[in-house]
Amino acid sequence: MKKTILPILLCLLLAACSDNSSRTEETSTTTDTLVAQSAQTAPTDIPGAMKSSMDKMTSELKSYQPSGDPDHDFASIMRIHHQGAVEMMQAYLPGAKDEMLKTMTQNGISKQQSEIGELGTFLNGHQPGTQKSSYGKDAAQMVTDMMVMETTPQDLDKAFATMMAPHHESAVHISQMFLNHGKDEKLKAMAKKIASEQQKETDELKKWLQEHP
Incomplete structure (x- = not known):
């Protein structure tokens, strides 16, 4: 029973890490986009x-x-x-x-x-x-x-x-x-x-x- 539970827990842990990584990448991408947009809208003339x-x-x-x-x-x-x-x-x-x-x-x-x-x-x-x-x-x-x-x-x-x-x-x-x-x-x-x-x-x-x- 313990042998069966361990692989399941390991899979859940890996899935959670993968999800957090995706969210971090999304946040980073959003921040980069906002910075780029701010630069584009700043007065240049x-x-x-x-x-x-x-x-x-x-x-x-x-x-x-x-x-x-x-x-x-x-x-x-x-x-x-x-x-x-x-x-x-x-x-x-x-x-x-x-x-x-x-x-x-x-x-x-x-x-x-x-x-x-x-x-x-x-x-x-x-x-x-x-x-x-x-x-x-x-x-x-x-x-x-x-x-x-x-x-x-x-x-x-x-x-x-x-x-x-x-x-x-x-x-x-x-x-x-x-x-x-x-x-x-x-x-x-x-x-x-x-x-x-x-x-x-x-x-x-x-x-x-x-x-x-």
Whole structure:
């Protein structure tokens, strides 16, 4: 009886080992597949993704219908402008190599997201006035004109600096323009802050580009 049971137990043990081995192989294969799929879906054209963010912003500004109220138009246009910058910086950051540009990007995302919130709060509680100012039309047109680019460098850091310099510069111009038209004191204070900060960063970006031909 014992002689009969022993071979049966041995067969069961071998079958269990074989099943565990198959499961291990299946798990390993599944893991390898997920890793491969992740690599395939990871962004490979970050400069292209940044350019797409800018194109999306300019498209929204081209279709923007000015209210004629400078306060309302500044808040609306700057919110679109900031959102384009945030999306571009978020696309750039994972592959950023230059430490100065990386720090500028990290700080920029934080500051501009905060200002997007402030602009949204203003717009939610503000009804456009009856003014017939051309500020909104002129500001939107200025940004779209300044963001026209025929080519984009494939080097990631150069692509970022090349696109962000005119983007910041356009923010400076439309903020300065707004100071001559706006009435809301909080918005005017924000415009002064944006003009000052982004002029400084524009100068830094242009200097960086000169040093990295």
